[in-house]
Amino acid sequence: MEKEKIDAAQESSPGITRRGFLQTVGIGTLEIAVVGAVAPAVQAETRQRGNLVPLTLKVNGQRHELHVEPRWTLLYVLREKLELTGTKPGCDRGECGACTVLIDDRPRYSCLTLALEADGHEITTVEGLMHGEQLGPVQEAFVQEDGFQCGFCTPGQVVAAEGLLRHTANPDIGEIRTGMSGNLCRCGAYGHIFKAVQRAAILRK
Amino acid sequence: MIPWFTYSRPNSLKDAVKQLSVPGTRLHAGGTDLLGCLRDGVVAADKLVSISHLAELRGITRTGNGSVRIGALTTLTEIAEHPYIMEHYAALSEGASSAASPQLRNQGTIGGNISQRPRCWYFRGDFHCLRKGGEACYAVAGENQFHCIVGGQSCFIVHPSDTAPALIALEARVRITGPQGTRTLPLESFFVGPQKDFTRENVLDAGDILTEILLPAPAANHRSSYRKVRARGAWDFALAGVALSVRFSNGIVQLARIVLSGVAPVPWRVREAEKIVTGKEIDDETASQAAAACVKDAVPLAKNEYKLHLVRGVVEEALLAMKQA
Ligand SMILES: Cc1cc2nc3c(=O)[nH]c(=O)nc-3n(C[C@H](O)[C@H](O)[C@H](O)COP(=O)(O)OP(=O)(O)OC[C@H]3O[C@@H](n4cnc5c(N)ncnc54)[C@H](O)[C@@H]3O)c2cc1C
Ligand code: FES
Ligand code: FES
Numbered sequence: 229m230e231k232e233k234i235d236a237a238q239e240s241s242p243g244i245t246r247r248g249f250l251q252t253v254g255i256g257t258l259e260i261a262v263v264g265a266v267a268p269a270v271q272a273e274t275r276q277r278g279n280l281v282p283l284t285l286k287v288n289g290q291r292h293e294l295h296v297e298p299r300w301t302l303l304y305v306l307r308e309k310l311e312l313t314g315t316k317p318g319c320d321r322g323e324c325g326a327c328t329v330l331i332d333d334r335p336r337y338s339c340l341t342l343a344l345e346a347d348g349h350e351i352t353t354v355e356g357l358m359h360g361e362q363l364g365p366v367q368e369a370f371v372q373e374d375g376f377q378c379g380f381c382t383p384g385q386v387v388a389a390e391g392l393l394r395h396t397a398n399p400d401i402g403e404i405r406t407g408m409s410g411n412l413c414r415c416g417a418y419g420h421i422f423k424a425v426q427r428a429a430i431l432r433k
Numbered sequence: 434m435i436p437w438f439t440y441s442r443p444n445s446l447k448d449a450v451k452q453l454s455v456p457g458t459r460l461h462a463g464g465t466d467l468l469g470c471l472r473d474g475v476v477a478a479d480k481l482v483s484i485s486h487l488a489e490l491r492g493i494t495r496t497g498n499g500s501v502r503i504g505a506l507t508t509l510t511e512i513a514e515h516p517y518i519m520e521h522y523a524a525l526s527e528g529a530s531s532a533a534s535p536q537l538r539n540q541g542t543i544g545g546n547i548s549q550r551p552r553c554w555y556f557r558g559d560f561h562c563l564r565k566g567g568e569a570c571y572a573v574a575g576e577n578q579f580h581c582i583v584g585g586q587s588c589f590i591v592h593p594s595d596t597a598p599a600l601i602a603l604e605a606r607v608r609i610t611g612p613q614g615t616r617t618l619p620l621e622s623f624f625v626g627p628q629k630d631f632t633r634e635n636v637l638d639a640g641d642i643l644t645e646i647l648l649p650a651p652a653a654n655h656r657s658s659y660r661k662v663r664a665r666g667a668w669d670f671a672l673a674g675v676a677l678s679v680r681f682s683n684g685i686v687q688l689a690r691i692v693l694s695g696v697a698p699v700p701w702r703v704r705e706a707e708k709i710v711t712g713k714e715i716d717d718e719t720a721s722q723a724a725a726a727c728v729k730d731a732v733p734l735a736k737n738e739y740k741l742h743l744v745r746g747v748v749e750e751a752l753l754a755m756k757q758a
Contacts, residue, residue: 281440298440298481301468321469322537323668334510334539340465341540344440345485388536409667410534 283347287312288356294343302346303327303338306353314354314383318412325411328384328391329353335391335410354383357390365431366390366424375424377415385411389425393432399425435471442483446490446610446642452482454612454640460484462506462545465537470550475557475565490544490644493518499650505544505643509533509596512543522648524657524676528599531661534668544643547597547607547623548635551590551698552670553580563588563631570631577734579672582741584697588627589734591695592634593670597624598692598700599659602678605648611641620646624699634698654681660751661694662743671695673743675727675751679710686710691748693727696740703727706748715756724748 280295287310296305303320306312306329318326320339327339330352357364363371366389376382385408392399392407399407404425413421443449453460457479461467470476484490490506493515501522503512512518513530533541550556551564553572561567570588572580580589597620605620623635637643657678663669674694680687689710693701706726713719724745731741 298438299435301435304434321472322465322534325534325536328536331539335536336540337465337536340468340537342440342461342464342468342481342483344442345461345464345483392535405666407535410536 281344283344285310285343285346285351286349287351288353289350296343298342298344300343301339302329302341302343302351305343306338306351312353312355315387316380316383318381318384323412324381324384325388326381326384328387328411330387330391330394333391333394335388337410352387352390354387357386364390366393366428369428369431370421370424373420373424373427375417375421376413377417381411381413381415385413385421385424389428392425393429397432398429401426435468436474436477438471438478439480440483441480442486444486446487446644449482449484449487450610450612450640450642452480453642455480456639458482458639460642462542463508463540464545465533465541466545466549470557473557474559475550484642501648501650503543503646503648505645506542509538509541509543509546510535512596513538521651521655522599522603522657524599524602524659524678525596525648527659528596528661528676531659532595537668543596543646546594547600547620547646548637548643549593551634552593553590556590564590566632572734576736578736578739579670580734580737581697582728582731582733582737582744584626584628584699584701585734586626586628586631588631588698590627590634590698591670592624592697592699594700595659595661595671595674595694598674598676598694599657600646600648601700601702602659602676602690602692603648603657604678604690605646607643608645608647609637609641610644611638615644617647621700621702626697626699652680654687655679656681656755658751658755660747660754662747673740673747675744675748676700677751677755679715679755684714686713686715691723691727693744693748696731696744705729710752715752717753720749720752720756723752 283294283296285292306315315329316326318324322337322340327337328335329338331349366386388408388411396403404422459478459481461481461483490504492504494502509529509532513526519526555562555571556564560571563570572589581591601621606617607620607623608617625633625635659676661671661674663672671694673696676692678690689707691703691706706723709723709726710719727748728741728744
């Protein structure tokens with residue numbers, strides 16, 4: 229409770245609020261607003277409390293120039309600043325896998341990754357697995373095999389499967405179980421999820 | 434949301450040490466443990482110093498004399514999948530691959546794994562416990578099914594690392610650079626139990642950075658393993674586990690190291706059990722005697738007596754499997 233209050237107070241600290249500022253200028257114009265003031269990457273110096281820090285994120289092949297609070301997680305920035313809401317917040321503590329994204333081809337939890345730590349890396353979210361307007365092969369495989377019930381865990385499952393298959397193109401069932409063991413499904417659709425991964429391995433070829 | 438902090442990512446070890454020497458500063462490696470601690474208010478930080486740009490702390494290399502150097506920033510996945518580690522230091526690759534989940538192994542570093550904070554739910558929760566500067570260890574009279582059965586005194590945490598017992602069995606040393614310079618010590622002496630100081634788990638002081646882990650060159654006729662018992666197949670910390678490292682000569686044990694996980698505030702080496710198997714063949718009898726020695730000094734709390742049985746079972750099983758391997 230106490231902590232939340234403090235957070236709320238910080239969100240609305242003097243003058244223009246950070247959230248308000250970002251909302252007013254929007255992501256697009258923010259790029260112009262920060263040009264010149266921004267070094268290419270995070271610099272090796274302390275930032276003062278309340279300051280936003282410039283950050284370049286490469287998400288699904290696109291570069292984004294942003295200003296972030298050091299404490300913002302990649303999950304928060306993807307959803308709240310880049311509006312890539314395919315990546316889901318579940319537990320926010322590394323225990324469910326709903327927030328899984330690929331960082332340089334490896335699945336990671338975006339809830340336990342600071343946005344600032346992701347700069348210089350290739351980030352892939354579930355949106356990045358589309359082939360234009362078409363579903364990508366892993367997504368298609370989850371549809372074909374009914375690899376979900378409520379669907380909340382599905383984006384994380386799909387990204388984890390993509391990460392597994394980029395590394396191990398023909399996984400056996402043991403490798404699938406291990407590779408997918410960082411993603412929980414409350415609905416217990418595991419049997420279908422594992423089948424979907426097997427199908428995905430075929431469709432990806 | 435995590436409380437405010439400022440952030441810095443120095444490009445040199447020297448600069449990182451300097452910045453980390455300032456009170457209120459915390460080191461960020463993979464962040465998988467640290468961010469959870471910050472979010473839950475277990476620790477506070479004015480500033481995080483990320484060491485992720487220190488490329489010299491990354492990777493696995495073999496030195497001229499055959500020993501192996503593992504940079505502190507090497508991820509658990511990199512260690513688990515490394516062919517040379519798999520072949521010659523099986524206990525380590527098994528420890529690394531049995532920790533946490535694939536996503537966490539892709540991000541968590543070996544330095545962070547060894548230096549992670551305990552998982553005691555009172556320590557992680559809203560309890561001002563002894564380890565956080567409070568008056569009492571709430572596990573003593575509370576829910577203590579996952580707490581220690583040996584080595585506890587005033588505080589009853591277990592050390593959560595799956596790689597540390599393996600590394601100690603493999604006679605690893607660690608190198609630490611701090612404000613006073615660089616020192617190298619056996620990993621065994623890195624850990625600090627509650628009888629010595631219940632506010633810390635290791636010797637790291639302000640400004641200290643663990644930079645690398647050194648493993649001795651692989652010996653002939655040497656085998657090692659790490660076995661972990663847990664409630665579910667992924668994510669779970671060890672209820673009990675054992676790292677073994679044994680050198681054989683014609684089937685006779687020349688040298689053995691037996692280190693337990695999940696049962697003590699530090700990775701728990703049992704010299705008495707090592708003595709029991711040394712100079713003998715591993716058979717049902719020696720395995721059972723060594724297993725009994727592993728729990729001889731254990732005094733379980735109200736709700737964790739089951740760990741005595743787990744330890745005996747896992748040690749016996751691991752020793753017999755090593756013989757057959
Ligand atoms: C859900 C969950 C399940 C987990 N399960 C397991 C498990 O089963 N087994 C297991 O062993 N672990 C487990 N972990 C713990 C742990 O997070 C990881 O294993 C990981 O290796 C920690 O490394 P990191 O680089 O992310 O550490 P960080 O979070 O960056 O650091 C952890 C701590 O160590 C300090 N530190 C880190 N590197 C250094 C260094 N080089 N020098 C000095 N200090 C340093 C930091 O200041 C911090 O206090 C789990 C974690 C979570 C969240
Ligand atoms: S939201 Fe990240 S693992 Fe649950
Ligand atoms: S489909 Fe409902 S949580 Fe997995």
